[in-house]
Amino acid sequence: MSEKVLHSVITENAGEETKKQFSYMEKAEGYVKDLEKELGRKPTACVVTFGCQMNARDSEKLIGILTKIGYEQTESEDADFVIYNTCTVRDNADQRVFGRLGYVSGIKKKKPWMKIALCGCMMQEQGAIEKIQKSYRHVDLIFGTHNIFKFAELICTMFESDRMIIDIWKDTDQIVEDLPIVRKYPFKSGINIMFGCNNFCTYCIVPYVRGRERSRNPKDIIREIEYLAADGVKEIMLLGQNVNSYGRGLPKEDKMSFAELLNEVCKVDGIERVRFMTSHPKDLSDDLIKVIAENEKVARHIHLPLQSGSDEILNKMNRRYTKESYLALVDKIKAQIPDVSLTTDIIVGFPGETDSDVDETIDVVRKAEFDNAFTFIYSKRTGTPAASMEQVPESVSKPNFDRLLKVVQETAKKRASRFTGQTHRVLVEEVNEQDPSLVTGRMSNNTLVHFPADKSLIGEFVDVKLDECHGFYYMGTMIK
Missing domain, CATH: 3.30.750.210 (Transcription Regulator spoIIAA)
Structure with a gap:
């Protein structure tokens, strides 16, 4: 996969904080060069990303700075510097991180020069920090979501200290971009x-x-x-x-x-x-629908999280819309953007949810006809108001989840096949993982398309006739 460094120099519009961080990058580069001499090879760094697209974007910034100061990127956690960019949307995300920390502790015992850092959303939780301080003393650096731009400065502090560095900001009004970035795709x-x-x-x-x-x-x-x-x-x-x-x-x-x-x-x-x-x-305005339509x-893809079709549950969730207003919005979008694909998120088993509440959600799925829905069984998240509400037992939530999922799959299958026989513009993204004679691209509505073509077309837009629908992807033929 092609990778490139973006913004590896200070732009003329860079602010004082950006300039300050570039000076720290120069200093950090010296520490990395010293390590390279000691090891007799270029030091390696691995960034492991958990969570959403914003975390993925943050990781591109981390990799950009690491590349700028002299580290060689690797996907192996047997690296000289391992950074875990954490997510905390669900409790099990925290447990996955603790599991990785346990794994790399064994590696670090054999490589005393190895550095381990933690950043991201999980680090904004005091309980997580306390647990790391107590049980994972081999971690060298901890920082949060608000000061990721200080990564180069914190690397310098890490090299200059033999203690665990913790730099967590409760909040910030600062926005600092214009730093090196390594993009996953050119x-x-x-x-x-x-x-x-x-x-x-x-x-x-x-x-x-x-x-x-x-x-x-x-x-x-x-x-x-x-x-x-x-x-x-x-x-x-x-x-x-x-x-x-x-x-x-x-x-x-x-x-x-x-x-x-x-x-x-x-x-x-x-x-x-x-x-x-x-x-x-x-917050989805009429003006936005108009801009998309024109x-x-x-x-032609809008992700519009529903979460529940029950007004009572939506109120408990503090979503600030109703089943009726949501469906009215869907109708308005589809009327003005007929070729749009709508996807959504749905939670089953939220505290207090009954079978009849799930019936309301299923009714929305049938009426909205989503192209896809990401469905989840509610997972109690410590620190949120819902965590203290009366929980729904799995014996209730699991059957409701199964019957919702069945309807989601039925409606999505019906929607998916509607483009069969049509020709659409597709951005070619990569060689197909299962069959190297095919490439994989993505339509405007986010649907995947596999078709025979040369890898030289990666990164290009091409016209593809959609021959066969296979659920959530098409097999096609490029129109030359």
């Missing part, structure tokens, strides 16, 4: 447009670990996208915990809604497709 990239969340859904830990909503300056976003386009990027994904609320908190002279930002992004030459993730139903560059 032809597509994520772009952070905002950080944090103000919604406080009762099952969700995100507002507590990612902080309040902070929007990036629109000029900075457009400038970064222009840079990416000049560097060969053709598809971008605008990222935020709730992109629909973009613009809140911006100064008056820079005020811009998400619909307005999306419209401006589509004007950037070289960018051929624009995606975004994630939308909260209560601009072919915007992907």
